[in-house]
Amino acid sequence: MKKQTLLPAGILMIAIVFHFRAMAQQPVPVASNLTDVTVFLNGALVSREGSVSLEPGTRELLFSGLPAEINAQSVQVQGTGNITILSVNYQINYLKSPEENQQIKVLKDSLQLLQNMVNLKKSALTVCDEEEAFLKSNRSIGGTNTGVNIADLKAADEFIRARFAETGRLRISLSKEISDLNEQITRISNQLNNLSNLNQPTGEVRVKIMCPSKTKASLRLSYLVNNASWTPEYDLRAEDPSKPVELVYKGSIVQNTGEDWNNVHLTLSTGNPSLGGAKPELNIWFLDFYYPQPARILKSAKAEAVPETSEMVIENDEVVARGYGTMHKLTGTEPAVTGSSYTEFSENQTMALYSINLPATVPSDGKPQLVEIRKEKPDAMFIHYAAPKLDPDAFLVARITGWEKLNLLPGNANVFFEGTYTGQSYLNPGAIGDTLDVSLGRDKGINLRRERIKEFTSRQSLGSSRKDTRGFEITVRNNKKVPVSLMLQDQIPVPVNKDISVDPVEISGGNLEKQTGKITWNLKLAPSESKTLRLVYEVKYPKNRQVILE
Known part of the structure; x- marks a missing residue:
C-alpha cells in the first residue's frame, strides 16, 4: 500500500520541480517604448527604454516585437539598478509577426464593413429572385371548373407587371451598388497588401543579467536599422531685392522598418554609417611592360548591350528654375511658428546634427515626411542676367555668398519670389564656386532684341581660304522705374582645328x-534707358572645307 501511495507523490514532486525549473528558464519580457531616433542619410539609430522587476539570481530578459532588419553588430543595452549585464544576443523570430499599426487596423475595419454591406445587398437580390419565382409560379388564377372574369384577370395582370417592374429596378440598383462596393474592396485590399506585415518575421534581443537581490532595473536598448533615411530639401525665398534671401532647410524622412516611430525625440544626422569608417590603405603599385593579349572573337546570336552613360554639365555655376505658380500671402501680425524654431544645431568632427525638440511621429509606410529644421538669411546681391541668343527675356538672379558656412548637402530647392513659386532647382555644394547664383524667374520689365546686321553678313574667298563674317546688334531697354544692373552674355565660336581661326572684330567693350x-x-x-551693343566676328578656314555658323 505504501508503494502505491508513494509513486504518485514522487511523480507529483518531480512535476513540480520541472515546472519551477521551466519557469526559471523562461525569459522575462521587457515592455519598452521608443524614445529617441537618430536618422542618418542611410539608416537610423533607434533607442527604446523599459523597466522590469527582478528576483535575485541570473535571468534572461526579452525585448520582442522588434524589426527584423536590425544590424546585429549595432545592438547595445545599457541599464541602471543593482544588475550586471552578462550578454546581449539578437535573433529573428519567424513564428511571430509585427503588431499591426493603426492604419492597417482602420483599413481592415473598413474592409469588413464593406463586405457586410455587400452581403446585405446580395441578400436583397436573393429576395428579388424568390419574389419573381413566386410570381411566375402563380400566374394562373381561378379553378379548373370555374372560369375567370375579365376584371380579375386584368387586376392580376397589372399586379404581376408592377411587381416585375419594381423587382427589375431594384435588381439594377442593387447590382450597381454591389459593383461600387467591390471596387472599394479591391482598392482597400491592394493597400492592405502593400502595408500588411503578417508574413514577416520579427526581431528580438535577449539580455542575460545577474542581480544579487530583488531590484527594479531600467534598461535602454539601441540598434541600427537600414530601411530608413532622410534627404535634404530647400526653399529659397526672396520677397524684394532690397531684402535678404531666406533659405529654409528641410528634411524629407522615409522609413519602412516595420515599427512606427510615435512621439519620439527625432534627430537628423548628416552621417552615413553604411559607408563605413575604415580609412583606405594604398597597396604597392607594381609597374611592368604591357603585353597586349590578342582579341577574342565571341560568336553570339545577340550582341551584348553596352550601358549608356550620362553626363551632367553645370554652366556658370548657375541654378536655373522653371515653372510658375502663385502663393497668396496671408494677412496677420506674425508668421506661424515652424519646426525650425524648435531645432538645435550641433556639429562634431565628422557630421552635423539637427535635434528637433518636439515630439515627432513617422509611420512605417515608406512615405516621405517633411520637417523644417533650419532657417538662414545669407547675404545676397540681386542682378539681372540675359543671354538673348538663347532667350529673349531677362532673368532676376540672386547671387548668394557665404553659403559654404551653412553645411548644405546636395538636394532639390523650391524657388519663390514675392510669394510666387518660380520653379525647382538643384543645389549641389560640391559643384559650385564662391557664389551661388539662383534664378528667381523672368523679368518682363527689361526688353531685349538681337538682330543680324546685314552689312556684316558676308562670305569672301581669299586664295585657298574663305572668310565668313557675322554681325549682330543687341538692344536693351530698362522699362522699370528703378535702375538695374544687367549681366548680358553672348558668344563667338571657339575653333578646335588649327586650320580654323576666329577673330572678334567688334564687341562694344565686352x-x-x-x-x-x-x-x-x-x-x-x-x-527708361536704352543701350545698343554690337557683336561682329570673322571666321577663316580652308576653301575646300565647310563650317556651320548661325
Whole structure:
C-alpha cells in the first residue's frame, strides 16, 4: 500500500520541480517604448527604454516585437539598478509577426464593413429572385371548373407587371451598388497588401543579467536599422531685392522598418554609417611592360548591350528654375511658428546634427515626411542676367555668398519670389564656386532684341581660304522705374582645328573669355534707358572645307 501511495507523490514532486525549473528558464519580457531616433542619410539609430522587476539570481530578459532588419553588430543595452549585464544576443523570430499599426487596423475595419454591406445587398437580390419565382409560379388564377372574369384577370395582370417592374429596378440598383462596393474592396485590399506585415518575421534581443537581490532595473536598448533615411530639401525665398534671401532647410524622412516611430525625440544626422569608417590603405603599385593579349572573337546570336552613360554639365555655376505658380500671402501680425524654431544645431568632427525638440511621429509606410529644421538669411546681391541668343527675356538672379558656412548637402530647392513659386532647382555644394547664383524667374520689365546686321553678313574667298563674317546688334531697354544692373552674355565660336581661326572684330567693350568664347557686358541701366551693343566676328578656314555658323 505504501508503494502505491508513494509513486504518485514522487511523480507529483518531480512535476513540480520541472515546472519551477521551466519557469526559471523562461525569459522575462521587457515592455519598452521608443524614445529617441537618430536618422542618418542611410539608416537610423533607434533607442527604446523599459523597466522590469527582478528576483535575485541570473535571468534572461526579452525585448520582442522588434524589426527584423536590425544590424546585429549595432545592438547595445545599457541599464541602471543593482544588475550586471552578462550578454546581449539578437535573433529573428519567424513564428511571430509585427503588431499591426493603426492604419492597417482602420483599413481592415473598413474592409469588413464593406463586405457586410455587400452581403446585405446580395441578400436583397436573393429576395428579388424568390419574389419573381413566386410570381411566375402563380400566374394562373381561378379553378379548373370555374372560369375567370375579365376584371380579375386584368387586376392580376397589372399586379404581376408592377411587381416585375419594381423587382427589375431594384435588381439594377442593387447590382450597381454591389459593383461600387467591390471596387472599394479591391482598392482597400491592394493597400492592405502593400502595408500588411503578417508574413514577416520579427526581431528580438535577449539580455542575460545577474542581480544579487530583488531590484527594479531600467534598461535602454539601441540598434541600427537600414530601411530608413532622410534627404535634404530647400526653399529659397526672396520677397524684394532690397531684402535678404531666406533659405529654409528641410528634411524629407522615409522609413519602412516595420515599427512606427510615435512621439519620439527625432534627430537628423548628416552621417552615413553604411559607408563605413575604415580609412583606405594604398597597396604597392607594381609597374611592368604591357603585353597586349590578342582579341577574342565571341560568336553570339545577340550582341551584348553596352550601358549608356550620362553626363551632367553645370554652366556658370548657375541654378536655373522653371515653372510658375502663385502663393497668396496671408494677412496677420506674425508668421506661424515652424519646426525650425524648435531645432538645435550641433556639429562634431565628422557630421552635423539637427535635434528637433518636439515630439515627432513617422509611420512605417515608406512615405516621405517633411520637417523644417533650419532657417538662414545669407547675404545676397540681386542682378539681372540675359543671354538673348538663347532667350529673349531677362532673368532676376540672386547671387548668394557665404553659403559654404551653412553645411548644405546636395538636394532639390523650391524657388519663390514675392510669394510666387518660380520653379525647382538643384543645389549641389560640391559643384559650385564662391557664389551661388539662383534664378528667381523672368523679368518682363527689361526688353531685349538681337538682330543680324546685314552689312556684316558676308562670305569672301581669299586664295585657298574663305572668310565668313557675322554681325549682330543687341538692344536693351530698362522699362522699370528703378535702375538695374544687367549681366548680358553672348558668344563667338571657339575653333578646335588649327586650320580654323576666329577673330572678334567688334564687341562694344565686352569682356571676351578666349577659352570659352563667351563675351560678358556688365551694364548699368537707368529707368527708361536704352543701350545698343554690337557683336561682329570673322571666321577663316580652308576653301575646300565647310563650317556651320548661325
